[in-house]
Amino acid sequence: MKPAAFDYFKPASVSDALALLAEHPDSCKILAGGQSLVPAMNFRLARPDILIDINDLSELDYIRTSSDRLHIGALTRHAAFHRPVIAAPLGRLLSKVVRHIAHYPIRQRGTFAGSVAHADPASEWCLVATTLGAEMVAHSVRGERLIEASAFFQGTFTTALAADELLAEVRLPLLSEGWRTGFYEFSRRAGDFALGMAVAALKVQAGTICVAHLGVGGVGDRAIRLVALERQLVGQSASIAIVDEIARAARALVEPDGDIHASPEYRRDLIATSVKRALTEALT
Numbered sequence: 001m002k003p004a005a006f007d008y009f010k011p012a013s014v015s016d017a018l019a020l021l022a023e024h025p026d027s028c029k030i031l032a033g034g035q036s037l038v039p040a041m042n043f044r045l046a047r048p049d050i051l052i053d054i055n056d057l058s059e060l061d062y063i064r065t066s067s068d069r070l071h072i073g074a075l076t077r078h079a080a081f082h083r084p085v086i087a088a089p090l091g092r093l094l095s096k097v098v099r100h101i102a103h104y105p106i107r108q109r110g111t112f113a114g115s116v117a118h119a120d121p122a123s124e125w126c127l128v129a130t131t132l133g134a135e136m137v138a139h140s141v142r143g144e145r146l147i148e149a150s151a152f153f154q155g156t157f158t159t160a161l162a163a164d165e166l167l168a169e170v171r172l173p174l175l176s177e178g179w180r181t182g183f184y185e186f187s188r189r190a191g192d193f194a195l196g197m198a199v200a201a202l203k204v205q206a207g208t209i210c211v212a213h214l215g216v217g218g219v220g221d222r223a224i225r226l227v228a229l230e231r232q233l234v235g236q237s238a239s240i241a242i243v244d245e246i247a248r249a250a251r252a253l254v255e256p257d258g259d260i261h262a263s264p265e266y267r268r269d270l271i272a273t274s275v276k277r278a279l280t281e282a283l284t
């Protein structure tokens, strides 16, 4: 298949890109890694009149830290996370998660921000962003806007980004000392999208969980933060004795649809297992 005809722009600055977005908000698409957009165009599921290729905007290719955040620029490729980008537990978590995203060549081109903007319900980065409470930094000719993950993801392939906005940066909490993390994903083959997955991040002080982040993905139209179970975890002793109870509760909380890949019952089982393994990893 070949895409429908389109005009192609490769701006030399972010301000030029924003001006193009402002001029053609409803008929253009940003091209980042192209690993989701190009297949969609080839199948004519997406038919933008104009592509704005941001690959020359090297000022968007960065990973920086501030006192409490990891700042991920829009052109940061998945492959940048193959090795821990920081020594803190967050670096190890991201380097574990990234190996579940597609295949090596796709990870060389696809971007963290492109995944977040694309908002596939089974995207690993969307799960991480939702669970850790990421902030998205949107730029347009109107200025900068910060969007919390809880407001950003609105459903399958749907976000709070306006048509003239570029997702310029994603900010994750640094998870410095005292944090422990875990991730587990089940997919049919290496590189496939997840049928069920979970992320856990627990802050432990003096043997007690004092902050908990727990989220699941691959069920429903977006990743889900299990806020009720996070509350249940806080105040508990940091031991694997609590893992089975939380996994059973997660199973009851999710309401997956069935499809050709898995029945709702099977997906619930996968979620319970993913939560159990992610929490066990974080607590051992």
Ligand SMILES: Cc1cc2nc3c(=O)[nH]c(=O)nc-3n(C[C@H](O)[C@H](O)[C@H](O)COP(=O)(O)OP(=O)(O)OC[C@H]3O[C@@H](n4cnc5c(N)ncnc54)[C@H](O)[C@@H]3O)c2cc1C
Pocket: 029, 030, 031, 032, 033, 034, 035, 036, 037, 038, 039, 074, 100, 101, 102, 103, 106, 109, 110, 111, 112, 113, 114, 115, 117, 118, 120, 122, 123, 124, 125, 161, 165, 166, 167, 168, 191, 192, 193, 194
């Ligand atoms: C065979 C295959 C397997 C895959 N498996 C997985 C997987 O297991 N898990 C997973 O998460 N992904 C998977 N992917 C998708 C891959 O991770 C993509 O890289 C990612 O979804 C999109 O990132 P991208 O940079 O390629 O974005 P693009 O394809 O360039 O763009 C995707 C969408 O986001 C928009 N966009 C991109 N960047 C921005 C921005 N900065 N601001 C605003 N809008 C923007 C585009 O306009 C477009 O609508 C797979 C892809 C393939 C081809």
